[in-house]
Amino acid sequence: MPPKKKPQKPDRAPNLLHGGNKSHTCPRCDASRSKKGTGTGGKLLHSIPEVADSAQLRNVLVAIDRNLRQDRDLVGNTKASFMMGVLEAKVAGREYFLVASSGWDRDRETAWIQDKHLGGISYRKGRWETVTPKVPATHTGWWTIRGEKVDLDSKVANVQMACAAVKLLLGLGEKTKDREWKAVEYLRMSEMVFVGPDTNDPKMRKWHGQGATSSWTAHSCDACQARIPYLICDVPANQIS
Template sequence: MPKKKPQPPSVKPNLLHGGRASDRCPRCRNARNKKDGQKFLHSFPEVTDSENLRQALVTVDRNLRQDKELMKDPAAVFMMGVLEAKIGNREYFFVASSGRTPQPWIQDKHLAGISYQKGKWKVVNPGVPDRRDGWWTVQRKQVTLGADIAGVTRPCSAVKLLLGLGDEKPTWNQVEYLRMSEMVYVGPKAEDTKHMRAWHGEGATNSWTAHSCDACEARIPYLICDVPDNRFTD
């Protein structure tokens, strides 16, 4: 019997950030996959990753490890993320890193060599609210996060990407897509990294890519909700 040829790994998006489309939205209380006629009530019910974004992170990671200044801190540990979105007729390509302010870990020089959407990437590092209120959605609507969220003030890359998108005040005519990928940066002499490595993804195409942490999984649904107030469910 002839041997079967090995199948290449899937390159389709296979990580979700902030839960699934079938989940109930904590902001508007509607199912995120609820339809309003032929369209979803939420413009994008879930946030997926993509192979292109994962490869962009590989390039950023390589640049970080070649940065002599960064290597002076060999114990550095942080999450990095990339986001692409198209809203109306405008495209957005953002990069963010968790923690450290006002100077983020990732800087413009670390974007060199990204072949996907070359030259379009922007580092964002918005301030993350230090309380449950004062947050804003990607539509720049004010929102208060749930009292049951642990780590609500954690300055993660995923929430920085979404808050950065809200800072752009996009015209909300049509969301064609919003995708995001994350990756853990672990310095060569980092200690006690178990809490960061726990977010590594699973699967043939993303064993090195990370899914959002528990605090982000709880916060992201609030930030991506664009349902108008008059459509909230009690």
């Protein structure tokens, strides 16, 4: 008999990176995301050099997932599949707690996750809200988490994909664009995939695994990984040469 294989332990580290790591070069300002600014007393040029996952945010997604599975209309759609994401950030002294879902429920003409699905969240109780910003269809017309205009490189593929991670960052940018210019104090994000039993979407199946309604193996897709670096750059435009 062949030797028994030891079961692979799941990755429990709450440090999945969204949009690459801090050693990468920012495509918006062309500076290293871990570079220290001139005359800043050792502070980084980018307030958010990398977007990490969070154990607390994963628990928020557990609560939302539980609510989704109790939604009879949603559960009845066995072909439903989407990414759900949550984000917490503090910008210019104000905290934000945002929820978004990828794609669109065409049958109900609404986002998959709605405010009614946000009950029972113990972390930052009562402070969560859904965001559904319009994702630009081309490489132009984008904006950062500080609401500044930015265009993506023409080589970035699938820019029109309405992914949860991108919606969260664009939604944050819409809320902070009129705030006074101060550093982003923190930004964390977590994602999870919801897959109905009859879905045939290979992008969702890739991160789903077998025999479950949802999966922790989800993280930002290739299209998100390429777009996120542009959106998290909070270097002021007048400091970019």
